[in-house]
Amino acid sequence: MAFDWLAPHLQQKQQDGYLRQRVCVEYEKDGIICVGGRHYLNFASNDYLGMRQHEGLLQCWVEGLAQFGGGSGASALVTGFSQTHQALEAYLAEQLNREAVLLFNSGFAANQAICQALFPGSGLSSGSGLSSGSGLLLADKYMHASFIDGAMACSGQLKRYRHNDLDHLARLFAAGTNTDTLVATEGIFSMDGDAAPLPELVTLCKQHQSWLMVDDAHGFGVLGEKGLGSAEHYRLSQQDVPVLMGTFGKAIGTGGAFIAGSHDLIDYLANTAREYIYTTAMPPAQALATLFSLQHIATSEQRSTLQHNITMFKQQAAKQGLILSSSDSAIQPLLVGCPKAALQMSEGLKARGVWVPAIRYPTVPKGTDRLRITLSAQHTKQDIHALCDALALARDELSYGQ
Template sequence: MNYITDKLIKIKDKGLYRELRYIDTAQSPRVKIEGKDFILLGSNNYLGLCDDFRLKKAAIDAINKYGVGSGGSRLTTGSYDLHKQLEEKIASFKGTEASLVFNTGYMANVGIISALCDASWVIFSDKLNHASIIDGYRLSGAKLIRYKHCDMNDLLNKINKYKGSNNLIVTDGVFSMDGDIAPLPDIVKIAKKFNMMTMVDDAHATGILGKNGSGTASYFGLDNEIDIIMGTLSKAVASEGGYVAGKKDLINYLINSARSFIYSTALCPSTIAVSIKALEIIEKDEERRVKLLKTSNWFQNQLKVAGFNVMETQTPIIPILIGEVDKAVEFSKILLSQGVYVPAIRPPSVPRGTSRLRISLMATHSKEDLEEALVKIKEIGKELKIIGGLL
């Protein structure tokens, strides 16, 4: 136990110690955390559907029909007709032949990459890709080459230097900590030139970008151009689970080869029912998506005018770059004491020297919520000398 205690001391000394906070209400613009009221600016509930009455009814109806547990893995007793409906819905939503649902987005990435790739593969991965992509590569035994963030010249240079007989280019569609969008048209062009497979993690784009919210490929008009589209059902979709969409042969192969799928008890029927209903709503509710993006653009501009560095974000993910770990943590703590919840993001979630506040907006935030939060963010920013005194 001394080893563990020493490790914890080192984590605390570096300012990287994290604690859990317990929310007492639904994920809404205003929440209670441990009995106190807060404006919530840190949720991935982008479309504000987590407390939607239609989704709650779908869950209740599914519980009344199917009970509460799935009873087994998908390949034993855990597959329900609802799973089939959801996978057909996702395939239609993404414009692919088929899809497969995993228990989480993390398990989807780990399962896809470790099942597809082995030591004969070279994986070219954006430097800021999600940790689950890195862990998938580690399990696969493939050679990983990380290219500079969204830098196509660096990608080309590394392909020319390291490409093998089997190659995969993998990128986030929307980057979870920076909020910017991958240059998919360039990636597809490069992949075609070198006969490489492409994979996009669309976790933070699903429901937000593209026609009917179908994601990054649609946003760029690249339908049917991406070999493997992965995403989550736990963010804009307001449910749980991950998915992969692509050719039918790919899906059948993963059913038989992805260990994180094969050896996991299936998601419960109520969760699957919520995902189906949420996708139905997302496809039809353009107004909600437009409002979210319009509000996000306004909020970003307000922060820029005040002097904050919000990087190159183009989405509801709005980073305020601080740099130092201690100052980012202090900023977040002061905001918390004033009733605004914004998490401080530190290494290893982001590179050293780029600690930040990660703001994420919901379509259901009111102008009043955001104006109140902005006043406090600006005041604290001046107190901590992150921005100048005159606004």
């Protein structure tokens, strides 16, 4: 019987504590979600600034829908590229001090495009004058799956350096003979919440005449004077970071992503990136709402509120004896080490009205299963105290049961 291995595969995942299941959120407002008729404090969202339900952003959505309709109607290279898309790209390019910007429907698509366009296979590059299979991708071990999948499917040689280990990266440089080398890192790492040593990476990449690519999905909107992310925070130029990717579905509160870089890079991607050419463009209303969000974040106090909440949480967690990582971002992982124990702690939190998911392999390496706590500017002092109390009780219950 075809595919008769599906059911046993799922059963094994269930036994090992790795089976994933979706939950249906029935309601969400002001950091509260309703699941199965019960309400929970939500410490699982990447909406770090609470922008998803901002009144001004929603009004822009409505205005965009009235003017442009529900969708874009075509790919960007046909008739799907509107004046709102153009305005958003121009704003990002100006604010980030980049020559050009290209919009994508998701960060996953943008990362795939970077890998497969810059390192095309022989079939795609035939007759184009492009070299095939001669490139090298050096990716941080904790680089997001979207980039790793793209890198594994392209013609370049993929090597992964130990997380934030500059010495290991330097050794990989020394062992390589490739002319086209792309080093890839995240600005803020999605599961650990720690930051990449970007200034040092810039120096190392320049020494080896390679390009640095930064996936800033979790830094964009939060870091920097105007919330423009890691590049603004460290004042990194286009020459420092030739390939900059950011997403709008987290701190910005909408959806989609962008790649920023030189005119040549962006024009090349628009002409070769299949993830851009062969998909319907994001709705114009979404682009309009995204532009509003970026402009609002630049002058609002939400980022200061978020940073205050991060500090408060870390202080309160320390008082409860909770051992956290060294993250200073909104992502605060609590390592458990066992998938079933992580699930048990997550259920213990739910019983107390707090929603924190268990993150397990393969999202994180085996033995590093965890609770991934994400903080928001929407959270109150009372919310954070309730979280820490619930975490301490769930931890104690787990200890008693062992």
